Amino acid sequence: MSFKAAHGIFIAIVVAVCGLSRPAAAQPIALVGFGDSLMAGYQLPAEEAFPVQLETALRARGLDVTIANAGVSGDTTSGGLARIDWSVPDGTKGVILELGANDALRGVAPEETEQNLDRMVSGLKSRGIAVLLVGILAPPNMGEEYSARFNSIYERIAKKHGVPLYPFFLDGVVTNADLQLDDGMHPNGKGVGVMVERILPTAEAFVKRLGETE
Template identity: 65%
Template sequence: MVIKGFAAFLLTLAVGFTVTSATQAETLQMVGFGDSLMAGYQLPAEDAFPARLEKALKAKGHDIVITNAGVSGDTTSGGLARIDWSVPDGTKGVILELGANDALRGIPPEESRKNLVAMIEKLSIRKIPVLLVGMLAPPNMGEDYAKRFNPIYPDLSATYFVDLYPFFLDGVVENPALKIEDGMHPNAEGVQVMVDKFLPYAERFLEEIGETKP
């Protein structure tokens, strides 16, 4: 009887250990949500920003999958319209990158801000943390537009306590060799520059949301 009881005890421990190990080994699901800069315009899927970032994080020991939810041409209003179904249940974090097309089209910055706020709040209600990606207005939009547009991202970061990557195209925007023929979108080398600069922010974000390496 004692032996049987001890065997049952060991079995319980084994089952508990298996469940715990499975939980610890659960792959972290993230979503890269944005426009053509996220989608990887004119690039193979493996060269898009989410895929390159996922590869870089895995090389650092993170068990992670980053779904590419970028849509070329998307504005903040387009993103707001699709964010509920583009970010599935079980997502542990979202890289939110939108606003470049708003600036290119001259959409009032107040409208862009309102849409970004709505997306952050929708994700907050679902308890999904956000890493907000900043954008800068193109110079041809003028100084007044830039003064209204550029502060949106740091302001939202401070107001909603979300992490911020200041400028998505940092290191690429002024280097033609890192862009495709249109002079606007990064080529594969440009994406890698973006990933290298973004990586420390991504790792800090993972630490904050409680991700543990396997």
């Protein structure tokens, strides 16, 4: 074998070895926003939906994260339980779980809502997927007794499973008509921005914990 040929083979081997030893590029932390119309972005352009605005805010904080939108308008906790396994793909690191508003509007027994949420959190944890639980408050017209039973659901589940809780998804929006659509129930794009601003410290801490487990 000539020196030139041997030298060429040596260079090829070095290049191959260096290529194999190069660390793989870090993958973004994959999250799923799982919920109802409040998560889906009811009547809003896609770029104004909560998952998109939150992803943008987290990236502005220097966090490499993607948030898929798995919100379905009108969904209840029963509907969410039925679809969560296939709506949250393998490889997902964390789920922002927001459901229950439609249960309260329909007067679903709080015990049923709690059972459904409990099963969703349990199922995600069994798959090694972290959960950030987002709370909802029952509308006042449901009465004090129903509200007391419903509103305590989220804290109990968070404590039972040791998951972080953001107590009220519509904090800062529910009493401000300028931040709502004409239906008085859903946030407009500006309202979603307020929701993102309020939840951002909780979401940032959640993502950072996920990054530590990478």
